[in-house]
Amino acid sequence: MGAKQILIINAKGGVGKSTLSANLASYFSFKGRTALCDFDRQMSGVRWLERRDPSRRRIDSITGWEYRGLDQYDWVVMDSPASIARRDVVSLVARADAIIVPVLPSPIDIHAAADFVRDLIVYGKIRTNHKPLAVVANRARPNTAIYNLLKSFLHSMRLPVATTLRDSQNYVHASIHGIGIFEMDPLMVARDVEQWQPLLRWINEAVEKGRMPLADRAPQAPLRARSSVAALPVRAKKPVLRAAGS
Ligand SMILES: Nc1ncnc2c1ncn2[C@@H]1O[C@H](COP(=O)(O)OP(=O)(O)OP(=O)(O)O)[C@@H](O)[C@H]1O
Numbered sequence: 001m002g003a004k005q006i007l008i009i010n011a012k013g014g015v016g017k018s019t020l021s022a023n024l025a026s027y028f029s030f031k032g033r034t035a036l037c038d039f040d041r042q043m044s045g046v047r048w049l050e051r052r053d054p055s056r057r058r059i060d061s062i063t064g065w066e067y068r069g070l071d072q073y074d075w076v077v078m079d080s081p082a083s084i085a086r087r088d089v090v091s092l093v094a095r096a097d098a099i100i101v102p103v104l105p106s107p108i109d110i111h112a113a114a115d116f117v118r119d120l121i122v123y124g125k126i127r128t129n130h131k132p133l134a135v136v137a138n139r140a141r142p143n144t145a146i147y148n149l150l151k152s153f154l155h156s157m158r159l160p161v162a163t164t165l166r167d168s169q170n171y172v173h174a175s176i177h178g179i180g181i182f183e184m185d186p187l188m189v190a191r192d193v194e195q196w197q198p199l200l201r202w203i204n205e206a207v208e209k210g211r212m213p214l215a216d217r218a219p220q221a222p223l224r225a226r227s228s229v230a231a232l233p234v235r236a237k238k239p240v241l242r243a244a245g246s
């Protein structure tokens with residue numbers, strides 16, 4: 001059985017892709033052989049691993065696009081860059097067993113996410129290829145106006161929200177020390193660890209479903225290519241993805 005590849009992707013910058021990737025890799029390091037595959041030239045993932053004490057559970061670092069030898073791993077977490085070219089999105093999506101799109105609750109981020117998810121549907125063919133995709137609402141405060149706006153947008157797009165993560169300094173501390181919240185004092189991170197549980201369950205189910213023959217899979221909720229984002233107050237300038245070759 002090959003490695004299960006989990007892709008964290010959003011063409012918008014600063015939404016938490018590297019934070020989610022690092023914490024996911026930290027979690028999987030307790031479950032099996034794990035690699036963090038960093039496609040970003042900023043190399044946040046690589047640097048995070050460099051800060052990691054060698055006595056910690058092992059996470060291998062893979063960089064660049066020509067990666068090979070994934071069969072030796074149980075889990076591969078793929079951290080993608082912002083402003084990623086469309087052809088690269090297509091290539092990463094084709095490899096992924098499950099796709100996670102972190103989104104921040106702000107009007108600009110919601111519009112950018114809408115454009116990006118449309119590209120995943122149209123060019124990444126996630127529906128045709130039955131690629132499980134879920135959104136993570138990151139740095140969100142439930143019951144605020146903007147959080148409710150994010151929820152209603154995701155609902156209108158028929159996008160499953162795997163979980164909502166709060167804004168927490170625990171992620172910042174973990175990042176500084178090359179660890180994930182799963183490796184911190186359980187009392188200190190209890191709320192954050194709890195918020196991860198639905199996402200971890202979703203990943204497990206998504207990966208299991210991927211092993212089934214197509215005909216046995218439950219149909220995914222339809223993802224509409226157009227949504228009611230026109231009602232949102234701020235419009236993103238352009239779709240964030242560049243055309244291939246640009
Ligand atoms: N839930 C959170 N609580 C507090 N801080 C967070 C949270 N998620 C992310 N951050 C912080 O937000 C900043 C951006 O996060 P991160 O680097 O993970 O985003 P990114 O999408 O990978 O960015 P880029 O597009 O530049 O690669 C970082 O400083 C990170 O520590």
Ligand SMILES: [Mg+2]
Nearest residue numbers: 017018040044
């Ligand atoms: Mg990053």
